[in-house]
Amino acid sequence: MNVKELVRSMGEKARNSAAKLALATASGKNAALESVAEALEKDKSLIVAENEKDLDQGEKDGLSAAMLDRLRLNEKRIRAMIDGVGEVARLEDPVGKVYDERIRPNGLRIHRLKVPIGVIGIIYESRPNVTVDASALTLKSGNAVILRGGREAIKSNLALAGVMSRAIESAGLPAASVQLIPTTDREAVGELLRLEGLVDLIIPRGGEELIRRVAENSRIPVIKHYKGICHVYVDRDADLVMAEEIAFNAKVQRPGVCNAAETLLVDEPVAEPFLKKMIPRLKNAGVRLVGCERTRLIDPSVGVATEDDWRTEYLDLVLSVRVVNGIDEAVDHIERYGSRHTDAIVTGNEKTAEEFVKRVDSSSVMVNASTRFSDGYQYGLGAEIGISTDKIHARGPMGLEELTTYKWVVIGSGQLRE
């Protein structure tokens, strides 16, 4: 069997499994998740041994220490994966929910019924924990998944997927509910993206380059998880102590993630008192600062921000700072340079807050809170498969519910169209 045939046959198996998964009860799916958690525990040493092989190969291939660290599966990380599976088992099952009920004048009783999407393809890079997290979420929402991980993690991922697949089967659900493409051949991705009618949705997770390539080549709907160029805007009516705490938290608490702030916008009337305190604090925490001219007049030690800076997701202890004239300039800046991920205003003025919420076209808009809260767990979704920067189907954190669709159910008593 060549690569194309292999991937297509995986698609067919996934489609068959999806039909069965769609009929599974919440308790049946939970039993399968418990079985997965137990199997991961039992087969820990197998998983670590396969992971060692990836790490050896990675060292030979000259992966950076950071990359190797991301790839490593140790006791603690396997424990975290197992706990994650248990948490997903405890979440409410969205499938089967009836909503939007109506009775039409002709007596037809109509409602929408939440159902799984079907078969989901997930294309991701390096961290092997995604293999387990994504499988748990798709299984709980009644979807079959085809996983395509990074080449560096192929042995770890195959071990994890194999353990899960066997555990799911032993709990009475289809083994092919979770499948991992067993080759690193690039052609496999191309074929996956052409499986219309077998695969219903593609979710790419990783760098911008990966996501763009997938979006350009897919014939299947894609939900994109692009970068976060998140802003904190400190309004003239802000509590400046609160503003300082929020801006500091949004930048420094965990700079390497998509919901960390990259740009600080400060309203002109409060720019001087605010930045005089904010800049030294950020510098003390090791943050490199670049700013507009007005910022540099207030503190000449700040570097020059170029046009590129406003469009950059640093994912690091770097922050660009701009002084703006009120909410109009702030919103214009966000519209022009932002990535529609998460943006926050700090203000004590309710009218200004309301306007900011209305006008900023981002998946999450925050008032007096750190951008770092943009997250499925923080929103109470229980877990997330990613943060969508698309506007179609799911926006912002994608939890179990966002992994479902609906069908219209129409119950009649012999009604005919006239």
Added chain:
Amino acid sequence: MNVKELVRSMGEKARNSAAKLALATASGKNAALESVAEALEKDKSLIVAENEKDLDQGEKDGLSAAMLDRLRLNEKRIRAMIDGVGEVARLEDPVGKVYDERIRPNGLRIHRLKVPIGVIGIIYESRPNVTVDASALTLKSGNAVILRGGREAIKSNLALAGVMSRAIESAGLPAASVQLIPTTDREAVGELLRLEGLVDLIIPRGGEELIRRVAENSRIPVIKHYKGICHVYVDRDADLVMAEEIAFNAKVQRPGVCNAAETLLVDEPVAEPFLKKMIPRLKNAGVRLVGCERTRLIDPSVGVATEDDWRTEYLDLVLSVRVVNGIDEAVDHIERYGSRHTDAIVTGNEKTAEEFVKRVDSSSVMVNASTRFSDGYQYGLGAEIGISTDKIHARGPMGLEELTTYKWVVIGSGQLRE
């Protein structure tokens, strides 16, 4: 300006208009719709004159009488468009709806807010009424639209879009809320499908070939409106009189539309009595019948159904008939040959009905009702922009609500991530 620059500049204008439309009130949008309705009335003769030019050109180009008829705008059809705009004005505005509210343990108040999608590109064929219907729906839902109609209707469509655009502007909303690509150059579509960041969603409406081409070439999310291979399954526990009426209505009442039935599945135990009455009635109504072997044993005048027949959307007075052994075979047939549009069961057995609803993976599943009810007006959506055969974002009839997305709004009092 070349075609690419032209289309891109339209995208930029649409993006600016969308930002303003998102802030428009329901009454502001309704005033614009009233203004459109009045302008269409006032400029009727201009529209008819431009339509005459298309018709003249169409005759020269050898369009069929049916095509010319679809293209024609007369008093009655313009009246229907105007009435349609009035109806959309009277629909409830989905934008601004707050839902899914929650207060988190840390005090964050979180909700989802319904907002317009932004800029929608609609690519369609021939009928000029789509120009008006689609514009009314996108305007009411706060979206800017870029229209790309068929080459046969270019002058009619430009006249309609021009009248609407001026009317919207005179009501205080942006003229570029509605724009029609003024050239029939094919390159224009290619460029439209590449306007990532400016256009948020593409909806193609027309033949399968058009939709497939759009889906393959678009970098922007597409919601597809593919064909309907709809089934009526007559179960062993059906009221056979009701079944006969429903099957007849689903096939004959309007055979040229996507929610008309193409295949009749009959459960073995009732096949003979049912088909002995059904087949003559269908033949009397001019329906050509093809069937499986068992059907032809019951009535040898029925033609032979080939494998292709089960996959064909006839859109005509043709019906394929198959005798199946119970719900399992019926569901398997629908899964294998159907298009996941609309499928119906006729049965008096609630358990069987429930199983059919669960197992059939179609956008609409009906019990004891004609497939012809799969329609936005019939479901009480007020209007529809089409019937999605995709599973992502919108499934089945797409009304105003399906033309919106949401943002997460997070209201804090200084919360920080730990």
